[in-house]
Amino acid sequence: MSVPPPVLRPPAPRRPTVAGPPGGGVPGVGTRGGPRLRPRTDFGTAALVAAIVAVLAQMPLLTNRSFYLWDDSAAEFLPVWHRIGANLLAGHWNPLVPDMWNGGNFAAEALFGIWNPVVLLDAVFTAGSGNLLLAAIVIKTQFLVLLAVGVYAVCREYRANRAAAAVVAIALPFSGFTLYFDAASWIAGLMGFAWTTHFWWSARRHLRGRLNPVVPIGFGLMIVTTGNPYGLLGMVVVAAALGAEAVLARDRRGLLRLGSVTAVAASVCALVFLPLVLSASVTTRSPGSGIKNTGFLVPGVGDLLNLSAPAYLPHAVSWHLSFWTVPATYLAWFVAPLVPWLDWRRLVHDSRARIGVALVVIVYTAATVGPSQIWLFRWPLRLIEYVYLGLSIAIAVALSAAPRLDQARRRAAATGVIIAVGGYLSWSAQPARALTVVAATALVGVLSWVMVRRLRAGQPLSGLLIMGTVLVLGFQALAFPANRNVTDWHPQHNVTSMREHFDGVYQGNTLMIGDPMSEAQRLGQRPVWHSLPGGSLLQVAGVVSLNNYTGISYRTYMRHLCMSYYGGTCQGLYSRLWRPDSDSSTQLADLLRLRTVVLQSTQHVQDLLDPPLLPDQPRAAPLALPAGWTTRLVDDHTLVLSREQPLPWPDGRxxxxxxxxxxxxxxxxxxxxxxxxxxxxxxxxxxxxxxxxxxxxxxxxxxxxxxxxxxxxxxxxxxxxxxxxxxxxxxxxRPPGYRVGEGLALLGFLGALVTVLLWYRSQRSSLTVPAAGTSGRRSSTGS
The missing domain is CATH 2.60.40 (Immunoglobulin-like)
Incomplete structure (x- = not known):
């Protein structure tokens, strides 16, 4: 396995080389030139990067074993993937699971990746593993590694050396938002982001005529079929940026190649996203949401400037708090301290070949500090990692050049000022966490002091930069073990244990009445969520629950049952169940074919039990126990009502x-x-x-x-x-728009065949002409 070469070492004396293209340096995008990569060496370095990231991904588990089974991952993604995997193992692929009610329209949700082969394999693994926590760790590690390898490849594509590319590739997966939001919770975002990096390098290399179109098409299809709209947006922005590079290089053939692979990858968009759009009429996620700004998860420009402060917790509107509990805008400890020492002229040199990187950074920076919602895209903080991807490429390219060692004292002073300002701003944002801020600033200060000494001594930095990333990650795991801005569902993760716990208790269609979040705040999270798991977790236990987590919320269903997006309900729903429904003479409980009703409220349990559970406390107006139902007390705040007689037509709905x-x-x-x-x-x-x-x-x-x-x-x-x-x-x-999506996907498949055939034809032509010319030269020499 190859070890990365040093970063930022003073230039060695140059040997005479064959003259490059006019202007020296880097060949333009439209030429047959470009970085001379060594496949074997690059493969060894990429493998080393992957191994390091796989190991580092386990560090957050040392202080929080549920780090990767958090928020949406616990309440929605892992339970749904478990259900999808179980269906696949049973021989069924279902875009809709009716008995999951508002959470069962996988086609309309889009982000469950039911068209993506990698996601489906992960779903099968989730169902077969028998442990949601294990599945979460493996899947999250898998995509952090994929992200790191993609970052390494795209940096190499822009002529960063192996060491510099490895340094930023190891750092970016553990930046604040990517680690604490995407990896911990919003796994679909991590998937889309990881595949985007691979589309970037492969599409650019194909644009230059150096890679089979099958590769960028494959990565583009991975982005689209993941179902995350931010990944699709990333593919579009990257393709536009690469198109700008081709236009500036006057490379018409390259532009045509780029357009063909992008169009083929985008051909499945209708198949993936059209059900979401065409289902909007019954959901709360309307495509016509327009543009608005509530300030929700909108970072400021100043927040982005603190990208090297490991303890900076900015104030911003979020779910539960007025500030972020994790360093969401952190990128890497070394980025800002290194700025005075980097030779930025390398980035300016042959800027036409790197204009795409600048465009990605500019577009995404503008969007990150923009309105909180534009159409279906909301919460601009989600876009910060794409800004940091472009910055990482720029840093890797700059790191590949020799450092600027003139006026070393002034540069060292500038580094010190940068660190001190970052520390002060971190303290001023959260004065109560002064010790944490001092420790973080001291850690970055010591690492930067060693870095400056090595720079001035002409020693390589790659090992130090990577080791500093490890130390800062360990510090953050201790100081910020969990993202408290989102929900900790305290999920049970052993599938067998969950099934044993609920077996024989919750039978048939089960409706839970009560809000687990409000009850958890009063009674404690673990005891509440042990009996009444939030989100879609009951699906893992084999319970046919009407309460599920959903991102699209079936409007009339949610309003009629006064249900939240995570499945919590109002307490008044109990009495409504036993009355004729608003448009029927039949009870709502019968219309929903309920066999089990779960009450989670100490007050409700108190009012229904006779004798009362707490005889010394006053009882409200007694709740009527419906005829034909029996009760069973699970604990002092959970009461289960079960239907005595079986429902008619037990095999149907x-x-x-x-x-x-x-x-x-x-x-x-x-x-x-x-x-x-x-x-x-x-x-x-x-x-x-x-x-x-x-x-x-x-x-x-x-x-x-x-x-x-x-x-x-x-x-x-x-x-x-x-x-x-x-x-x-x-x-x-059948998902709405399926025929249209199927037809466009078929056209895309035909387009892919044409693209590949034209590629092979052009390759044969380019090989045949030089061969003939070589033969002619040999003949004349021989004569």
Whole structure:
């Protein structure tokens, strides 16, 4: 395995070399020149970078073992991937899981990556591992490593040397936002970001005619099918930046090559994102959200300037606090202290070849400090890592040149001032954390002092810069073990233990009444979330829960059940269950085919139990226990109501039929999605206990019939009179826009074939002409 060469070593005497292109230095983008990379050496260094990052990714676990099973990862991603993986292992690939209700439309959510082969393999691993925490650690480490290797490759593509590329590639995955938000919580963002780095280097190399188009097309497809819109935005911005490089280099063929691979990768956008857009009519995530600014997760320009202060916690609007509890704008300890010593002329030299990097930094910096929402894109802090990606490339290129050692004292003083200002701003932002700030500033100060000494002595820096990254990461793991701005769900992670805990207690359709967050604040998080897991965690335990985490929220369902996006409900829902629904004479509990109702509220438990649990405390107006239901006390704040008699049609979802409809059989398909209902009679209304997502289709005896939504959002069918021998209603689901997406994806596939064929044709042509010329020269020499 190859060790990276030194960084920032004084230049050795130059040997005579063959003259390069006019202007010296780096060949233009449109030429056949470019960096002379050594594949074997680069592979060895990239492997070393990957190994180091894989090990460092475990450091946050030393102070918080649930670091990677946090917030959305715990409440949504891992439970959903577990369900997807279980379905795949059973032989089913489902874009919709009806029994997950508001959280089961995987196609419309998009970000679960149901079209992405890597995500599907990770989902199978999640289901097969039997442990959500283990799966989270492995998957997060996997993508941190992919990110590091991608950063290394794109830095090398811009002619950074191996050591400099390795230094920033190891640092960027552990920058503040990427580590504490994307890796810990928003894994879809990390996936999109990691694949974007690989698209960047591969698309640029293909643009220069040095890489098969299959590679950038493959990475582009990975970005799009991940389903994260920020990754797609990254691909578009990178492609535009590379296009600018090609235009300035007057490389028409390169521009055509870039456009073809980008278009092919983008051809699956409709397949991935069209269900989200076409489902907006029933969700709370409307595409027409426009532009607005609430200041939510919007960093300031000053926050970005503190990118080398490991303890800087800026004030900004967030969920639970008025400041960030983690250094979200941190990049790397060495970036700002090194600025006075770098020879920035290398970046300016042949700037046309690097204009793309500047454009990415400028565009994303403007967006990061811009409005809090533009269309579907919200919370600009998510974009800061793309700014830092461009800066990392620039730093790696600058690090590859010899340092500026003239006026060394002034440069050292400038480094000291930079560190001191960063320390002061960190303290002024959070005066209560003075000791943490002093320790962080001292650590950076000592590392920078050693760095300056090595610079002036002409010694390499790569080892020091990487070791400093390790030390700062360890410090941050101790000082900031968790992101308190988002939710810690305290999830159970052992699947077998979860199933044993809930087996026989929560049966059939289960609705939990209460808000786990508010109860957790009062009673303690672990005991509450042990009995009433938040988000979609009950899916892992095999419970058919109506409470799930969702990013798109089926509007009427959520309002009717006064349910939050993470599944919490208001306490008033209990009494509403036992009354006729607003548009039906049937109880809401029956329309939803509930078999289990879970009450999590000490007050509600007190009011329902007889004798009371706490006899010395006054009771509110007693709550009525519905007829046909029994109670079971799980603990002093959790009461389970179970239906005594089985529901009709146990193999299906029919929850109501009009007097003129006699259901003979109701059967859900083997995949758990489609449904077949056999009936007789004069026809009338039939209700199905499943949400009417766009994409449901119904036929009666092969003829299409219209579907309607009820006040709660479930499916209502107006059945025509049955035939003499009975009629058959069939329900099936196909994501809206699927045919359009399928057609565009097919065109993209054909475009990919054409692109690859043209590539091989051009390669054969370029090899044939030099060969003929060589043969001619040899002939004349021989004569």
């Amino acid at each position: 029919v929850s109501y039929s009009a007097p003129g409809v006699r259901v003979k059989a109701d059967q859900v398909g083997a995949d758990g999605v489609g449904e077949t209902v056999r009936y007789t009679g004069e026809g009338g209304e039939l209700r199905i206990a499943a949400l009417l997502w766009p994409g449901w289709r119904a036929t009666v005896d092969g003829r299409p019939v219209a579907l309607q939504g009820t006040d709660v959002g479930i499916i209502k069918v107006l059945l025509p009179p049955a035939k003499a021998g009975g009629s058959v209603l069939r329900l099936d689901f």
